[in-house]
Amino acid sequence: MEHYGDVREALARRLPDGLIVLAGGVPVPRNFDVEFVFRQKSDFLYLTGVEEPGSYLLIDPRRSRSTLFIPRVDTHHKVWLGHVPGPGECRKLYGFSDVLYHDQLEQAVKKASAGYRKAYIEPAAYRKLRGAVRMANAPGALRDALEELRACKTPGELALMKRASMVSGAGHREAMRQARSGMREYEVQAVFEAECLRAGLRHLGYPSIVAAGANAAVLHYHRNDALLKDGELLLMDAGAEFRGYAADITRTFPINGRFTRRQRDIYSIVLETQKKCIENSRPGVISADLHVQSMRLIAEGLRGLGLLKGELDGLVEGGAVRLFYPHGLTHMLGLDVHDVTGGRKRRMPNPTKVPVRFVAKLEPGFVITMEPGIYFIEALLNDPKLRRKYRHAIDFAKAEKFLDFGGVRIEDDIVIRESGAPLNLTDVPKEIADVEEACGR
Numbered sequence: 001m002e003h004y005g006d007v008r009e010a011l012a013r014r015l016p017d018g019l020i021v022l023a024g025g026v027p028v029p030r031n032f033d034v035e036f037v038f039r040q041k042s043d044f045l046y047l048t049g050v051e052e053p054g055s056y057l058l059i060d061p062r063r064s065r066s067t068l069f070i071p072r073v074d075t076h077h078k079v080w081l082g083h084v085p086g087p088g089e090c091r092k093l094y095g096f097s098d099v100l101y102h103d104q105l106e107q108a109v110k111k112a113s114a115g116y117r118k119a120y121i122e123p124a125a126y127r128k129l130r131g132a133v134r135m136a137n138a139p140g141a142l143r144d145a146l147e148e149l150r151a152c153k154t155p156g157e158l159a160l161m162k163r164a165s166m167v168s169g170a171g172h173r174e175a176m177r178q179a180r181s182g183m184r185e186y187e188v189q190a191v192f193e194a195e196c197l198r199a200g201l202r203h204l205g206y207p208s209i210v211a212a213g214a215n216a217a218v219l220h221y222h223r224n225d226a227l228l229k230d231g232e233l234l235l236m237d238a239g240a241e242f243r244g245y246a247a248d249i250t251r252t253f254p255i256n257g258r259f260t261r262r263q264r265d266i267y268s269i270v271l272e273t274q275k276k277c278i279e280n281s282r283p284g285v286i287s288a289d290l291h292v293q294s295m296r297l298i299a300e301g302l303r304g305l306g307l308l309k310g311e312l313d314g315l316v317e318g319g320a321v322r323l324f325y326p327h328g329l330t331h332m333l334g335l336d337v338h339d340v341t342g343g344r345k346r347r348m349p350n351p352t353k354v355p356v357r358f359v360a361k362l363e364p365g366f367v368i369t370m371e372p373g374i375y376f377i378e379a380l381l382n383d384p385k386l387r388r389k390y391r392h393a394i395d396f397a398k399a400e401k402f403l404d405f406g407g408v409r410i411e412d413d414i415v416i417r418e419s420g421a422p423l424n425l426t427d428v429p430k431e432i433a434d435v436e437e438a439c440g441r
């Protein structure tokens, strides 16, 4: 409760000269009489913690007041959907001094407008309030302020993220323990998701990726219906949300509980790369430089195995290593799995010679993922143009022997700290011996 009050105050301090209004999410119909499972809008969750649909938030910075507006619930609603917290309960649950019904919003905004010439009203709320508001509206400034604030996590938010990580970590460990050849990928998905649900975490941050063997080379694999086979690896990228805050965790483990020589070789390169990049995740470091570092380490490892040939700079800048590692190293994590990056002010030019999507100077309070990977992707390795372009850099004959391999990704969630080592929120075995032990065959 205190946490959400602090967050609203922080927003009011950034935008002290205007009324702030946000709309919560509303249920989305799926088909006649059925709705998609409701998940609150991230900005609204950030400021209120309210997970129920149909609310509004009014912040009056000059008078230091925040009001929550909730739907008026009729008898019909009570018959079909049961109890919904009323004003008294919401005051206690979410720490608001004022809770009104949403049909009182217009009147309340009109009244609070006195003394303001400006408003920060989110578009969804503005549609409802257009008639009532005479002030100039600056929704872009509200967007920027929220992104700036959301980028750096407070201790309250970190506690929520820790809980999402703990539960998701337990799900990963249970999946490692229970996965067996002969099962289907969705059975392993069920093990993970059951563990999260059992702990009360009903939302996932993103659809679970459970990819056995060659399927692991499909970066956003979602079919999750293939058989697990003895001797293959299983890649699982899955994370649940706690009060909207996501975990984003990937582990890759041997289905029969023992890595083969070849699997160890590839896995070790990814693991060492990830550990070094985590160690270097410090304030002031530019995320794009970390990505380039990860490309160099992976290129070096693949060159050691004879898959790549030539100078490291050329392999990285020329793009050969990207055929095996075609995604980013890191992204922000929070209320969205690919979370806001901190608004325009922090957007900076990419100082490296390779294309990178997420470029930011790391700051204390950022939570970022670290997720290097190596994949053997048929669409890339058998592309005639790429084969011509990289014939001096890649041993394609050797790479073809790995087309049944799939891939390895290892992904942890890291808190950047003012001083000292970065804090790893993810507690799932990743050293080879520990993974084999967790598989427990």
Ligand code: GLY
Binding pocket: 206, 237, 238, 248, 331, 337, 371, 411
């Ligand atoms: N699970 C999505 C990602 O790793 O970015």
Ligand code: MN
Binding pocket: 248, 331, 369, 371, 411
């Ligand atoms: Mn990720």
Ligand code: MN
Binding pocket: 237, 238, 248, 249, 250, 411
């Ligand atoms: Mn992931």
